[in-house]
Amino acid sequence: MQSMVEILDAQYPAHKNKGVGILQFYFSHKNQEWICYVKADENHLEFCVGTADNPTVTLRCDFFHWLDLSSGKLNPVWGTITRKLKFTGQTSFFKTLPKLDFNVNIKDKDDPYSGFEKNAPKHRKTPQSVIIINASPRSDNGYTGQFVSRFAEGIIEAGANVEDICLANLRIKTCTGCWRCWIKENGCVFDGKDDFYELFEKVNHADMIVYALPLYVDGMPSILKNYFDRSVRRVYPYICSDAKKMRHPRRIDRKNQTMTLLSICGFQEKTQFKALETHFRAIAHNFHIPLIETVYRPGAMFLFNNPFVYKQQTEILDNMKKAGTELALTGKISRKTKRKIEQKITHRKEFVKMTNYFWFDKITNQKDGNDY
Numbered sequence: 001m002q003s004m005v006e007i008l009d010a011q012y013p014a015h016k017n018k019g020v021g022i023l024q025f026y027f028s029h030k031n032q033e034w035i036c037y038v039k040a041d042e043n044h045l046e047f048c049v050g051t052a053d054n055p056t057v058t059l060r061c062d063f064f065h066w067l068d069l070s071s072g073k074l075n076p077v078w079g080t081i082t083r084k085l086k087f088t089g090q091t092s093f094f095k096t097l098p099k100l101d102f103n104v105n106i107k108d109k110d111d112p113y114s115g116f117e118k119n120a121p122k123h124r125k126t127p128q129s130v131i132i133i134n135a136s137p138r139s140d141n142g143y144t145g146q147f148v149s150r151f152a153e154g155i156i157e158a159g160a161n162v163e164d165i166c167l168a169n170l171r172i173k174t175c176t177g178c179w180r181c182w183i184k185e186n187g188c189v190f191d192g193k194d195d196f197y198e199l200f201e202k203v204n205h206a207d208m209i210v211y212a213l214p215l216y217v218d219g220m221p222s223i224l225k226n227y228f229d230r231s232v233r234r235v236y237p238y239i240c241s242d243a244k245k246m247r248h249p250r251r252i253d254r255k256n257q258t259m260t261l262l263s264i265c266g267f268q269e270k271t272q273f274k275a276l277e278t279h280f281r282a283i284a285h286n287f288h289i290p291l292i293e294t295v296y297r298p299g300a301m302f303l304f305n306n307p308f309v310y311k312q313q314t315e316i317l318d319n320m321k322k323a324g325t326e327l328a329l330t331g332k333i334s335r336k337t338k339r340k341i342e343q344k345i346t347h348r349k350e351f352v353k354m355t356n357y358f359w360f361d362k363i364t365n366q367k368d369g370n371d372y
């Protein structure tokens with residue numbers, strides 16, 4: 001009630017029916033009674049707890065009925081007839097309270113779907129600058145790095161500049177959800193205290209962003225999730241009025257950026273990436289950056305720990321390079337190249353047998369995780 005009166009007080013100077021007097025409220029709710037009043041004068045509305053002497057008007061009702069009345073859902077005449085509201089005194093004095101008005105002018109922040117977002121491969125130009133964010137917690141020692149380096153070679157061959165950044169090598173503090181970055185421009189509490197802002201600026205300047213990551217518990221590693229949490233400052237806190245699925249208008253004025261998802265995982269099926277892709281499509285929507293390609297390599301660990309599949313490993317990595325070139329030049333990776341990258345390496349039974357042997361050996365000989 002107090003915060004409601006504070007909002008009304010802010011809107012009071014522009015209100016036509018100002019008056020001098022007191023509105024007394026007796027609210028009942030769940031067998032309790034709350035008594036308060038609002039003092040009105042020519043300039044202000046003031047909230048007070050308790051009973052006033054000589055109120056101009058008094059309202060007795062259930063608190064929920066008051067909420068319905070003040071939000072316009074309950075007509076005062078109908079409320080009186082149905083005995084939900086009981087007025088005494090000068091009822092017309094209620095006009096002294098302005099109607100709650102939540103309209104704000106943010107028309108310049110509205111940000112409808114652009115043609116670019118609807119069909120990015122058609123409208124895009126060959127990227128000049130590409131940033132690859134390798135989100136493997138094992139930085140470039142992980143298998144993700146093996147795929148990233150070949151993919152980057154391909155993009156460079158297409159004529160673009162590539163910067164390959166390992167998130168694990170940066171100090172990025174965990175988002176605390178304080179909303180400072182939304183309320184104040186560049187207001188993040190960690191600006192200048194960690195490496196995030198520098199990375200954020202680089203990402204904003206790139207024409208294409210490639211997110212490269214190992215699948216962790218059916219999703220992205222926490223360092224990448226934290227990077228996305230810290231990136232909410234890409235958008236305003238306001239909400240666009242036209243989007244089918246709600247989203248915020250973009251704050252960073254980069255309309256022609258695209259992103260690509262490159263992910264690897266331990267299990268052998270491509271379906272393992274389903275939840276991750278759904279998550280990435282939602283991020284692409286919310287950050288206004290179309291996801292133009294996905295490239296997946298399941299069974300990645302097997303590929304690097306089994307000498308019998310060296311031929312497939314070579315073919316897959318060669319095609320990663322090809323995929324990089326195709327993506328930079330056309331905005332797409334051809335079906336043929338994708339099929340080669342995502343090819344099945346071995347039979348399910350063989351995969352299970354070899355993988356179990358691998359882990360049995362590590363456990364028996366107590367080998368450290370950094371050795372493979």
Ligand SMILES: Cc1cc2nc3c(=O)[nH]c(=O)nc-3n(C[C@H](O)[C@H](O)[C@H](O)COP(=O)(O)O)c2cc1C
Nearest residue numbers: 136138142143144214215216217218265266267300
């Ligand atoms: C904590 C953790 C969770 C993982 N979760 C999954 C998973 O849900 N599905 C899967 O197929 N692989 C999973 N993996 C396997 C990794 O995706 C796989 O080993 C990958 O090749 C690691 O890449 P990196 O060497 O770049 O870190 C997980 C690995 C770790 C360490």
